[in-house]
Amino acid sequence: MLKGLLRLAPYAVALFTLISTAHAEDVRRVFTGTLGKTPIVVEINTQNPDEVTGRYFYEKYHRDLPLSGSLQDGTLTLVEGNNRYSDDKPLPTLKLEETATGWQGEWQSPKGKKLSVQLSEARLPAPTTSTLPFIAALPNGEPYEYLRLQGLKLKPLKKQDFMGYTLQWWTEPESKISLFSVESGLPKDDLQRVNQQLLGRLWNEVIRYHGCQLQGGENVDFMQNADPKMISPAVVSLNISTSYYCGGAHPDFGDSPLNIDVRTGHPLSLEDVLWVGEGKPLLHAERDSLGDKPLSQAESDARYQYENKELVPWLIKQFTALYPAEMKKPTQDDDCDFTEESVWGSSPWYFTAKGLYLGAYFARVQRSCDRPDWSVLPYSLIKQHPGAVKLQLPQG
Template structure:
């Protein structure tokens, strides 16, 4: 009896040491093992014992299965999947207990089929010399995604010549996410650092695809179109257009361009290229790239103030001068017209380089999304050069 109680106490302690207390740094805990005889990777967050959340994927298929449930003493009681749209169908369940080095228990289907589950804390392999830097950062920041991407390979697709540069397109077959690398036309070192950013973006989109699929379930839609916009000795610019439905009331779509400084390999923010304010620009103000340092609260507040009080009024003034008819405020009561004079649509404009100038797109609310992406909202380089940003670029 005493030995049984001691064993139970040790299991409880192991469970909390393996799962619960590991969340002091807010990291999810990741396990590898088998469900039945099939290898899986499982991630759990037990910070709230009455609302345990997690996910897992079969290594053969890589697609997430959602987990939710509770932790009571040493027992994890989890449901796989969720009922959507008012459904009330039975779902698979997992019951797991702590072991000395992980978890073990049983998976059960709604029809009663049972399979054993054996898991150990994941031993994440170190990156190799050929591992893409973006993927290498995931080893510690997101080991679950790191392990998923270890099982995925890119497939070479078409080759294309664009503005004197040779592009090699790559596709991740399971998600059909595609993007290109630059094979010739830039010096080797610059080409390598640019390609690291391009392929990092491809893998980021693969991760987003899987996140959308887990959130949206069987009705998920995630389609992308990538279009190079400008490649030069100074910049590489492309636009990523995504049409998606990840659950919720309505599908949506949007643009998310990528602009790269060829000389450094760093992504460019709008403030790096164009600065309409007084004083020195805020460097790297709105980047989204692995390794970039986040803005301090004071910097973030200052940049938001600049966008709202300086940049947006300046953009409206410039576009009104360049395109007075398009920027004319619609007549009262004309609900079908696009009001490009509205300051709220220009605050966080998707932007990219073109041969003739800097393209900035307004961003409308869902009911007026047809007004997005007009073809005329381009600032000529002659104007942009008068208001240089934080990075010295050789613009066309």
């Protein structure tokens, strides 16, 4: 999965680690308190005293402000913000002394205004029985994000009829991230399992939005669009397309689909649906996508070898037979070459009414070749190569 994120959504790489990796020796500490009279939440990493890093947000606004500085003789000296994308300018500073329960000191603006700072080790409100599993898991690895989400609420938008199912769309107003839940058309227990995944993904995207804001500062662009692709008694499938600029040389875009096994509520990997290798398929290879157990190194290596040595050559062979005109070797260097194995590695995929869609990924100079609309494997072919999960697939 990490390989796919590296190729398809660079803005999400750090956040994948942030959300789904259990920190065995996590040295980040989270505090709550006040800056002046305003409540804030602060995260600080003092593992390297010469290069202290952190961030904080005002509870009223939820947007991160980066912190950096040093810890010397018990005094924490921090700069708020950075000058990565602008001329050097004076920045606010914080000077804090450690106390028995946290930190205290003062914040000073570039013009000399001073406000007191009082911080205590964060006490997290306990999840309730109605808390989404995704949010309920955050205190174990991401208490800072857990506290941020406590202050955010979803707003209902339109309802939509899709393939005989009623969808309720939701948005988080500050980030403008939107996604849907399935309101009717499935049994009650199935609806609960599916919607826990869908709304968990919505909140995960909100966290990614704030991660982009933190990285890019004032020069940020983050636009996202979610499209339902297929809903059936067996699967719920959607694609999330993100156009983003989180700092750096260039803006970018990427697809990050979500495919859910209705029977279990688990995210599906491609190996769960389609397997063209030897032996048993890799089971639930993307089970870690919303915080479940991550892959071992051996599992990651096995999946990488399978994708590159077996799946990709097989895909090129099938697409060449199904779509000979589209797969024809180009005559010019700048034309789209879909016979190149590298463009099919870690393909984004989702279910459609006609078959399984797999996307291609090209280098920046040929990004216009991305997302071909024809690269669909019919279900009649998929059924000849079943994956690890028994699914009731459509005819085709």
